[in-house]
Amino acid sequence: MKNPSEQKAIEKGKDWMKRSKNITHDFKHVENVSEHAFKVFESLKEQGWKVEDEVDENLILLSVWWHDSFKALKGDKRGVDELVEGLKSSKIAKEELEDFVEKERLEKILYAIKMHNNIPYFILAGKRMPLLLRILVEADAVDGRDPERKRRGTKQKRSFFHRVGESILDPVFTILRRVYIRSEYAKMKIKELEKQRNDKA
Numbered sequence: 001m002k003n004p005s006e007q008k009a010i011e012k013g014k015d016w017m018k019r020s021k022n023i024t025h026d027f028k029h030v031e032n033v034s035e036h037a038f039k040v041f042e043s044l045k046e047q048g049w050k051v052e053d054e055v056d057e058n059l060i061l062l063s064v065w066w067h068d069s070f071k072a073l074k075g076d077k078r079g080v081d082e083l084v085e086g087l088k089s090s091k092i093a094k095e096e097l098e099d100f101v102e103k104e105r106l107e108k109i110l111y112a113i114k115m116h117n118n119i120p121y122f123i124l125a126g127k128r129m130p131l132l133l134r135i136l137v138e139a140d141a142v143d144g145r146d147p148e149r150k151r152r153g154t155k156q157k158r159s160f161f162h163r164v165g166e167s168i169l170d171p172v173f174t175i176l177r178r179v180y181i182r183s184e185y186a187k188m189k190i191k192e193l194e195k196q197r198n199d200k201a
């Protein structure tokens with residue numbers, strides 16, 4: 001959708017991510033998420049999900065490019081804020097985007113960003129989860145299994161929460177993904193990337 005003001009906001013998001021201080025939440029990660037997001041969207045449409053007019057290209061791009069703005073800003077120094085990183089990123093996005101994006105559209109974007117790390121909500125909401133949020137979450141989950149990204153991550157200092165998450169909770173997250181991931185594309189892509197990870201291990 002051509003909207004010069006929103007285009008500027010997307011470019012601002014790209015610039016923000018180019019300056020990321022976080023090795024795994026960098027420009028490449030969001031570029032990948034953006035690519036997966038459109039495939040998730042297509043997949044859900046093919047599966048007959050009700051799409052209506054609630055999601056369009058710019059809404060997807062804006063949610064995607066700003067969803068990790070807090071992690072990009074803070075690098076490794078997130079500490080307990082790791083737990084509320086979605087909320088923190090949505091606050092950054094609000095400040096950065098309110099002059100560029102019309103209020104109602106911005107609210108949809110901010111909601112998707114705020115909730116994108118809220119796994120209990122994904123499980124409880126099921127099909128009632130807003131489509132924009134679902135697209136972001138599933139695309140983000142796909143890149144989360146990318147072996148190349150994992151390799152980049154080994155160079156990064158990990159917070160306590162991250163180390164616990166990786167070593168103990170990883171199998172739990174694998175099970176949870178099976179519950180909340182609904183697009184055939186994300187399911188298939190995650191399986192493919194998991195296989196690559198295991199082959200390399």
Ligand SMILES: [Fe+2]
Nearest residue numbers: 029067068140
């Ligand atoms: Fe992400």
